[in-house]
Amino acid sequence: MADHHALGMWGAERADSRWLLFTRRVLLRARRRFLGFETLYMKMKNLSILVNQLVFFSMCERLLLTNQRLSSLYTLMFFNVVAYCVAYVKELVEREDWSMYVNIARTSNVRHLALSTTKIVLEWTKAITFIITVVFILLVFGLEKGLKNYSPTTSYLVITALYFISTEKVFMDMFAAWLDNRKFDYFESMETFYCPALLLASHILLSSIITFLCIFTGNMRLVMLSTFTNIRIKYRELRDGYLQPLKNELELLSDYRVATRSEVDDHDDVCAICLTPMSCARITPCQHFFHADCLRRCLKESNKCPICQYNFIHTPTLRII
Structure with missing residues (x-):
């Protein structure tokens, strides 16, 4: 009698697990379709x-x-x-x-x-x-x-x-x-x-x-x-x-600190990349001043300083989970 009861409990648990698995699959499929609809809607600007x-x-x-x-x-x-x-x-x-x-x-x-x-x-x-x-x-x-x-x-x-x-x-x-x-x-x-x-x-x-x-x-x-x-x-x-x-x-740009107003004033020079005056700048490890956007564009092409060819080593930010 106990064996029949145990088998019945095992069968009910198995049926419940199948039902949960089926429900999970349906929800995941509905979620994928919903996200796909969102993506399609976002493309129609x-x-x-x-x-x-x-x-x-x-x-x-x-x-x-x-x-x-x-x-x-x-x-x-x-x-x-x-x-x-x-x-x-x-x-x-x-x-x-x-x-x-x-x-x-x-x-x-x-x-x-x-x-x-x-x-x-x-x-x-x-x-x-x-x-x-x-x-x-x-x-x-x-x-x-x-x-x-x-x-x-x-x-x-x-x-x-x-x-x-x-x-x-x-x-x-x-x-x-x-x-x-x-x-x-x-x-x-x-x-x-x-x-x-x-x-x-x-x-x-x-x-x-x-x-x-x-x-x-x-x-x-x-x-x-x-x-x-x-x-x-x-x-x-x-x-x-x-x-x-x-x-x-x-x-x-996180490895290159923002220059202070006094540092920019003391530098009193134009950006070597775009040749326009600087009211704000980023400083490289080799102590050269550039516009942040100009430096960003150069870093897309090379990890070297546009002036002295100093090799930059980018250290990615560590994320604490």
Whole structure:
């Protein structure tokens, strides 16, 4: 009788272990598919940005506007129109070649008829579209005639505008250019790594605040959607796409200490790599001063000092687990 009971217990434990193994396999497979879907979604940059903006605007609509459906769509369309105008003006300002014609080859003066015609049509189409858009915006503001049942509050426009500016490519490029021109010492001329990380961190912060406040509106579907698209996906993009590369670059420079302001002033010289003045610098073991970004680029190619060819020995940072 005891043997039968023991066999029964052993059989039940075996069945339980099989069930746990099956459940674990199902969960692992579901996790792999979920992560694969996330990766695919992250690769579709334009679609993910549009979804993020629409979700954020919808949450702000629930929080700050009452009985104004579709206000988020109207606001998003208006901001996109403004972004188009800014992008067109930016293109005109930065344009170097104002010729409307396309030559057959770079070294030839013979014009390509088909390509020249296409370029002229496209340029005039963009110019006319820009003029019509600007005139329409001026008429709307001048006549003070808005859409029916669309009267957004100032706080709604400010918050959504801040989020839109920090997510739209044309404004992100302008912010990156401004940050690069300012040359803050803290960034050590590595604005290309810091700028997108800062903007993406601001996306996550704004989305987290609005998502938390939106919980009290009772719209849990929108909260869950925002948690996935505007927080989780963006955090994964920030971690894998920006923070990890920045961490790797800083680890590469960890063996070269940051020069103090007095040391840079006493050195009173230009960077030997880019030949521009230095307000901040890294010091090599051979006592040479370089911009951090310039030194980082050189270390990608060689472990020797660009001036005296001193051989650097990089000691990787030990991690305590």
